[in-house]
Amino acid sequence: MKPSTSRPGPVLLGRRDFLKTSGVAAGGLAIGVSLPLVAGARSDADASGANTEVNAFVHIAENGDTTLYCGRCEMGQGIATALTAAVADELEADWDRVTVLQGDADEKYGPQGTGGSRSINIMFTPMRQAGAAARAMLVAAAAERWGIPAADCVAENHRVTNRQNSRTLGYGELAAAAAGQAVPDDPALKTPDQFRYIGKPLPRVDMGEVVVGARTYGADTRLPGMKFGAVRHVPVMGGRIVSFDATEARQMPGVIDVVRIDPIDDRYSSLGAIGVVADSTWHARQALDKVQVDFEPGPHGDYDSAAYKAELARNVEAPAEPVHRRGNLAAAFESAATRHGATYLGGHLSHSPMEPMASAVWVREDGCEVWASTQDPAGIQRTLGTFLGIDPKAVTVHVMMAGGAFGRKFKCDYVHEAAALSRATGAPVNLTWSREEDTRTGFYHSLSAQRIEASLDEAGNVTGWLHRAAFPPIASTFNPSVERPSEGDLRALVDHPYGIVNLEVESGHAPAHTRIGWYRAVYAIFYGFAINVFTDELAEQAGEDPLEFHRRIYRNNTNSEQKELVERSLGVLELAAEKGGWGKDLPEGHGLGIAVHHSFESYTAMVVHVELDGDKVKVHRVDCAVDCGLVLNPDQATAQMEGAVIMGMSLALYTEVTFREGAVVNGNFHDYPILRTQEAPREIHVHFTNTGARPTGLGEPGVPSLAPALVNAIRAAGGPRHRSLPIKPMKV
Amino acid sequence: MADTLKINGAEHTVEVDGAMPLLWYLRDILHYTGTKFGCGMGLCGACTIHLDGQPTRSCLIPVSAALGREVTTIEGLSPDGTHPLQLAWIEHxxxxxxYCQAGQIMSAAGLLAGNPSPSDAxxxxxxxxxxxxxGTYTRIKQAIRSVADDAEGAA
Known part of the structure; x- marks a missing residue:
């Protein structure tokens, strides 16, 4: 008999469902909290008004049912559970009486743009404060009721106890009175030994819905009278539709309209597209196939990404624009005992979440309502405000669960398109992109070329380092005149983890020929790759064990400002090495590789165990060591690292988006092959250093360590030294 | 020829073009949105349903090919969400x-229905x-393994 896993407990409901089934806003205690980043985020408690939208984070009804709001967007990283658990912990709430709601776009939630692994970083303390403030108000209400000092009242597990006589009052009984209490400015927070949910492996609040198909994503929005859309984009950035003929398409079954969607003056605008609205997605797509479109490719119509990568690879051999110089690199190179140089390359990547770009939009005379899988609800308000010529606040955005996002769903071009289709037809329109459009007209991870040259002294210490990086930067998407990485883009190289005394960082000219976007871990992917593989090469040249070499160069970093970086990097390095069995005897054709990287304020190291069989690379086991400070939810943090390993393997081995004649050649999972289950490591082990430092995010920081550890392992197993990703590109 | 099919035990009269893929009939016409669109080419498995008990990619099957047959979607895999795999998915x-998990569970359920204790291969x-x-592959396999091992123990 299996233990039953069905338990009453928090569930995550779509906002509309929830309002249908309960009177959340009627009565009870509702409080927000002032956030350091947002002025006026605290809303007034209003215990009497029905249908009032008063509260950002906490609502306790008079029956004690407690609703916690998550303002950050959920895309599978578990943030709706992690952040509300922090509120519930400080609130001393009974988790089984908690319902978690996803907040709509609203500045009362603070910043909602969910990217850069920042949710935990910026929201952990404010969310705790919200819970602690509500607890203090409940305690104050109880003290008033009993006529005793608040110090004689203690809140625990949804009740307040009178220490003088052990009588208790439930949170529900206190809610209305608590709402009348002053919101404390600086409520006392728990000490870590008092945590009941923080640091515990709480299950995600929405597991039960997922396994029965009841969790609804942007693509799943269904409304009365809803129509369905399909789009075909201008295939080249900067191109345009010259003309189109929809005569045949308009005669097709179920077709309601064929709409030309032009770009607007907004950073997240559609590329330009022909859209069809029909009574089903299938009819819309069938009809779209019959639309004859004459595209003009524009200035990037001859973009060839393979040729461009080769050009950047040549260019980084020659000096580029200096961004940072310190010490005397020429002298270091002059007096070197050993010199080494290498060039590292990477291709464009598509995020390819399993749910393609999807949203539903209903443009009405009185405003606009959106149901979107999104990472940036405020961005949707801004873009649609521009498109429709209305106040962004008149755009209601319901944040739907995103079926994967990885940075792509920060950009709301697909929502702009759904709005255009809704405006043209007057109906609510659900637009779900085809996989081909998703693959071919995205915002891509930048292709890159990096040249590293370094000098070593007799003892094998790194005495000088030149790092020249050329890649089209993300800023080019918003400002085409940006044609090279900025100093900010190159910050991770300027703040070199080895504390290099004689350092030069150069920015290579690399104009963009497609839209460049954030991809999970962003530039850290290729920085982590180049630095770690180059370090492995240096160790090989010095005839030294790579772990020993890493230890030595980190220990030799005497920059006092990097003391913490050195300690935490060494911490994860040692833990990964120990758990991964570094130095153990392996059969012929097997190898271990190691890498360590610091990004988004967290630290990860990985040891990868590979076996080579001809061209085949089999990954047996990956040991990940993580220092993200205090771990809010060990199970979800582990899941993020497991996911980073799989995405890291996809980009190390297979995935690359190829452009020819301006347009993407790949279209679907046969020619953009993400990792499949039979190639996944049988064992992924995730270990935490548990340093107890301030908690930092983990959505991205695992990704950069995998590819270099894998490539280093292939070398250790007797294979070639790979310097270009992916190492097994698909011929397209 | 019948113009009806059974979905999760309920009879439906098909009033759409028989060429429409079952996926879009389920999602857009009947609003069974648990079955997901991922690729439209049978490459990703997100749309997996059971057709007469066999795991099938609903994006490739026209509605006409499902007439007179029994379709089971994730919503109908068990009456109350307690199929051993659904419980294992939560436990693990x-x-x-x-987004992909409905398809994963339907594929795994099809496997275990025909082979209660499969090997790793x-x-x-x-x-x-x-x-x-x-990247949930490792946990998916642990969850399937746990149900399979229970079946083995019971056998």
Whole structure:
């Protein structure tokens, strides 16, 4: 008999469902909290008004049912559970009486743009404060009721106890009175030994819905009278539709309209597209196939990404624009005992979440309502405000669960398109992109070329380092005149983890020929790759064990400002090495590789165990060591690292988006092959250093360590030294 | 020829073009949105349903090919969400974004229905058509393994 896993407990409901089934806003205690980043985020408690939208984070009804709001967007990283658990912990709430709601776009939630692994970083303390403030108000209400000092009242597990006589009052009984209490400015927070949910492996609040198909994503929005859309984009950035003929398409079954969607003056605008609205997605797509479109490719119509990568690879051999110089690199190179140089390359990547770009939009005379899988609800308000010529606040955005996002769903071009289709037809329109459009007209991870040259002294210490990086930067998407990485883009190289005394960082000219976007871990992917593989090469040249070499160069970093970086990097390095069995005897054709990287304020190291069989690379086991400070939810943090390993393997081995004649050649999972289950490591082990430092995010920081550890392992197993990703590109 | 099919035990009269893929009939006409669109080419498995008990990619099957047959979607895999795999998915905390998981569970359920205690290689073979971009493969296999091992113990 299996233990039953069905338990009453928090569930995550779509906002509309929830309002249908309960009177959340009627009565009870509702409080927000002032956030350091947002002025006026605290809303007034209003215990009497029905249908009032008063509260950002906490609502306790008079029956004690407690609703916690998550303002950050959920895309599978578990943030709706992690952040509300922090509120519930400080609130001393009974988790089984908690319902978690996803907040709509609203500045009362603070910043909602969910990217850069920042949710935990910026929201952990404010969310705790919200819970602690509500607890203090409940305690104050109880003290008033009993006529005793608040110090004689203690809140625990949804009740307040009178220490003088052990009588208790439930949170529900206190809610209305608590709402009348002053919101404390600086409520006392728990000490870590008092945590009941923080640091515990709480299950995600929405597991039960997922396994029965009841969790609804942007693509799943269904409304009365809803129509369905399909789009075909201008295939080249900067191109345009010259003309189109929809005569045949308009005669097709179920077709309601064929709409030309032009770009607007907004950073997240559609590329330009022909859209069809029909009574089903299938009819819309069938009809779209019959639309004859004459595209003009524009200035990037001859973009060839393979040729461009080769050009950047040549260019980084020659000096580029200096961004940072310190010490005397020429002298270091002059007096070197050993010199080494290498060039590292990477291709464009598509995020390819399993749910393609999807949203539903209903443009009405009185405003606009959106149901979107999104990472940036405020961005949707801004873009649609521009498109429709209305106040962004008149755009209601319901944040739907995103079926994967990885940075792509920060950009709301697909929502702009759904709005255009809704405006043209007057109906609510659900637009779900085809996989081909998703693959071919995205915002891509930048292709890159990096040249590293370094000098070593007799003892094998790194005495000088030149790092020249050329890649089209993300800023080019918003400002085409940006044609090279900025100093900010190159910050991770300027703040070199080895504390290099004689350092030069150069920015290579690399104009963009497609839209460049954030991809999970962003530039850290290729920085982590180049630095770690180059370090492995240096160790090989010095005839030294790579772990020993890493230890030595980190220990030799005497920059006092990097003391913490050195300690935490060494911490994860040692833990990964120990758990991964570094130095153990392996059969012929097997190898271990190691890498360590610091990004988004967290630290990860990985040891990868590979076996080579001809061209085949089999990954047996990956040991990940993580220092993200205090771990809010060990199970979800582990899941993020497991996911980073799989995405890291996809980009190390297979995935690359190829452009020819301006347009993407790949279209679907046969020619953009993400990792499949039979190639996944049988064992992924995730270990935490548990340093107890301030908690930092983990959505991205695992990704950069995998590819270099894998490539280093292939070398250790007797294979070639790979310097270009992916190492097994698909011929397209 | 029949113009009806059964979905999760309920009879439906088909009033759409028979060429419409079953996926879009389920999602857009009947609003069974648990079955997901991922690729439209049978490459990702997100749309997996059971057709007369066999795991099938609903994006490739026209409605006409399902007439007179029994379709089971994730919504109908068990009456109350307590199929052993659904429980195992929760116990092993498999889902991240969860979008692919309906298809994963339907493929796994099809496997175990015909082979209650598959080898690791058989699990790989049955699941290789189901992609997960979040990277939950390791947990999926642990969850399947746990149900399979229970079946083995009971046998």
């Amino acid at each position: 905390r498999v889902p991240q974004c969860g 058989e699990i790989d073979a049955a699941m290789q058509g189901n992609l997960c971009r979040c």
